[in-house]
Amino acid sequence: MTGSGTAMTLGGHFTYFITIFLMIAGLFIVIARGNLIKKLVGLGIFQTSVYLLYIAPGKLVGGTAPILSDAFTVYSNPLPHVLILTAIVVGVATLALGLALVVRIREAYDCIEEDEILSMDEAPNRLEPQE
Numbered sequence: 001m002t003g004s005g006t007a008m009t010l011g012g013h014f015t016y017f018i019t020i021f022l023m024i025a026g027l028f029i030v031i032a033r034g035n036l037i038k039k040l041v042g043l044g045i046f047q048t049s050v051y052l053l054y055i056a057p058g059k060l061v062g063g064t065a066p067i068l069s070d071a072f073t074v075y076s077n078p079l080p081h082v083l084i085l086t087a088i089v090v091g092v093a094t095l096a097l098g099l100a101l102v103v104r105i106r107e108a109y110d111c112i113e114e115d116e117i118l119s120m121d122e123a124p125n126r127l128e129p130q131e
Contacts (some may be wrong), residue, residue: 022049
């Protein structure tokens with residue numbers, strides 16, 4: 001394989017590199033951040049990377065919609081696109097539920113930092129007498 005063939009192969013996998021980068025970034029944000037809003041943003045980034053992972057192989061260069069005709073011989077698969085539409089709806093519902101939970105947590109604890117909430121939950125347990 002020549003050097004230009006390797007460059008063409010790497011260029012063809014550009015969407016996968018972007019997908020992997022977004023997955024790692026989203027997972028890092030979810031794990032490393034204590035702010036609940038930032039965790040939801042990380043979850044959204046991770047979900048976007050999954051969308052790209054499904055859509056990238058679904059589009060063929062030169063492919064058309066799967067309408068049978070003698071003029072076309074290469075068709076793109078519509079199934080990944082349909083699945084992603086469903087996943088986007090589920091992702092929006094998940095994000096809305098997460099934001100609603102963060103609002104309720106903010107009302108109950110007056111903060112949205114995970115470590116502060118956990119310390120407030122553990123504080124009354126330390127004051128109770130042990131039997």
